[in-house]
Amino acid sequence: MTDMLCMWVARRHMRGIVRHVPIAAHALRRYCVDFAISPRQRELCAETVRFARQELGGRTDESDRSGSLDTEGWRKAAEFGALGWPVPREHGGSGFDPLTSALAFEALGYGCSNNGLLFAINNHVWACAIYLVKHGTERQKARWLPELCRGAVVGAHALTEPQAGSDMLALAATAHRDGSGWVLNGTKTFISNGSCADLFVTFARTSESEGPERALSAFLVPADAPGVRVTRELEKAGLRGAPMGEIQFSDVRLDADQLLGREGAGYQIFTSTIEWERGFLFASGVGTMRRLLETCVEHAAKREQFDRPIGSFQAVSHTLADMRIRLELAQLTLYKFGWLKREGRLAMLESSILKLVVSEGLLETALEAVQLHGARGYLTEGGIEREVRDALAGTIYGGTSQIQRSIIASLLGLPGAP
Ligand SMILES: Cc1cc2nc3c(=O)[nH]c(=O)nc-3n(C[C@H](O)[C@H](O)[C@H](O)COP(=O)(O)OP(=O)(O)OC[C@H]3O[C@@H](n4cnc5c(N)ncnc54)[C@H](O)[C@@H]3O)c2cc1C
Incomplete structure (x- = not known):
């Protein structure tokens, strides 16, 4: 029709x-478009916020200082079910529909200030487990998903290489046929959870003769397989509670059961699943925006200068109004995206829009939060400056802001999309 x-x-x-x-x-x-929030979803969000406030935020500063995963927080989040929210029940998850998952991850971001831990969790769920849910065989799902949901296995997504960032078709890692399996060689960099991961979803070139879009395949590679090595831990500005590493694959033998989807379907698997990653990975960022807004409103009401609360100055109140507008846009794009995925619809355009709205909106909100707190915002002890460092990364991972704009432009029928 x-x-x-x-x-x-x-x-x-x-x-x-x-x-x-x-x-x-x-x-x-x-x-x-119907994303009315049900009483059950509301209750889940309230429960999640309570849990996140009580159990997850306590070691934020320590994680940020040491640049290490809060393993206690990870274990508690797993016990609470967060690591398996969108995974079907028969595979050890909660079986939440996409909109409910989005709401729950937003609540987690609102309640927990450890953005690094949240990023590690989101990365594990949306860049690793979801690949198995969407493309794994029953055997692969049975082998890995229950352990990923329990948090006993830490998942990572190893795509980027030193010379292949935005241009994934330039991947140089190879997996050569060897009997019924493959031998994998290559270097992956900027891998979140990389240095503490137990399982990598990775991509490598399996054909020299096929065109670029049929030359890649996706594989499941356990970190303890012979030939897998973390060659570097990468120090970064923010999201320091989610360790990042460089991974070397040297003659790693893969059997047929480690191929994800069909041979040569790596590019299609990536492009269909990145929609989920781009969209839902940012749900917690929407919660962070709300948390920051509330912190700023409280400060603007309490802090007095010139015998008045600073919130009574228009320059300050309009900044807060802009933060509220950005939050509204972020929530609407997130809920619409969650609803589209619940309806089983394609949402490439919406996932790129959502990523831009949330990542750029969160960065702007975090910068304004520093300004609004004056020198207190610049001090490490208040945690506001950390929000800026954490927010910076969102405009880069999962495809940079420039790449998202190119995708949106190409969906307008303009040429030149990556
Ligand atoms: C915190 C963080 C976590 C990450 N986690 C992971 C992970 O878990 N797994 C993983 O595989 N990777 C991960 N990455 C890597 C991330 O996916 C890449 O950084 C990203 O794809 C960009 O690649 P690049 O850094 O090589 O930049 P480049 O591709 O070199 O880009 C550099 C600049 O050029 C611009 N540019 C490039 N091509 C174009 C174009 N066609 N049009 C317009 N501008 C363009 C970019 O927008 C950017 O501004 C992570 C990165 C960060 C920061």
């Missing part, structure tokens, strides 16, 4: 002209 006809049916239906037309419900579904 064409869009024009859909709109005609939708308009007539709304005016009561078309009733009991079987096609109307289908047509209307395209136009009625």
